[in-house]
Amino acid sequence: DAGVIQSPRHEVTEMGQEVTLRCKPISGHDYLFWYRQTMMRGLELLIYFNNNVPIDDSGMPEDRFSAKMPNASFSTLKIQPSEPRDSAVYFCASSLKPDRGWGAVSGNTIYFGEGSWLTVV
């Protein structure tokens, strides 16, 4: 499998422009995550989907951010309008559904893409 595929790898855009980041998760994975990484704050979860349904978007910084997952093999993270403080690396990640029942504690490996490096000037 090619792993989680993200595009673009690098994007430089002007403040106020719309930015769309794309992700193709690993085939068969039930969960898809969007993370943001900065030097100051490290890795932060923005939103995650389970079976294409957004489950928790509490990490989305504000209304300028939106994410969609129209099907099991594609997701987008959109920033409109973009601001310089949005400059960061945005990671998409996917995983299988945890093999767990109620209260079980087994984990599931989360596979990250290579990231989209966004610079807003």
Next chain:
Amino acid sequence: KNQVEQSPQSLIILEGKNCTLQCNYTVSPFSNLRWYKQDTGRGPVSLTIMTFSENTKSNGRYTATLDADTKQSSLHITASQLSDSASYICVVSALWMIKAAGNKLTFGGGTRVLVKP
């Protein structure tokens, strides 16, 4: 508040030497702890996942330990190689009491390791 603290923030070691990275957490209820390796300019790659019942887990030259009582974990790198130069991120998962929701991850700030020849 769930927190994950890693130490040291950075370290430099000579090729061939061993080193140990520390991770302390306050995440509760605990589900599992993961170590990730992130090369510069790349996405994080999973090294290990440990549940509360596992004390030690190895992946090649990487050995992770977990003490769920003291809420501490360590990652030991044996006979370091230049390719071990990377950031190592400790991630702790809290168990959400909602069956379909999955685990909630708290990320440490990472330890940046530089291996010199």
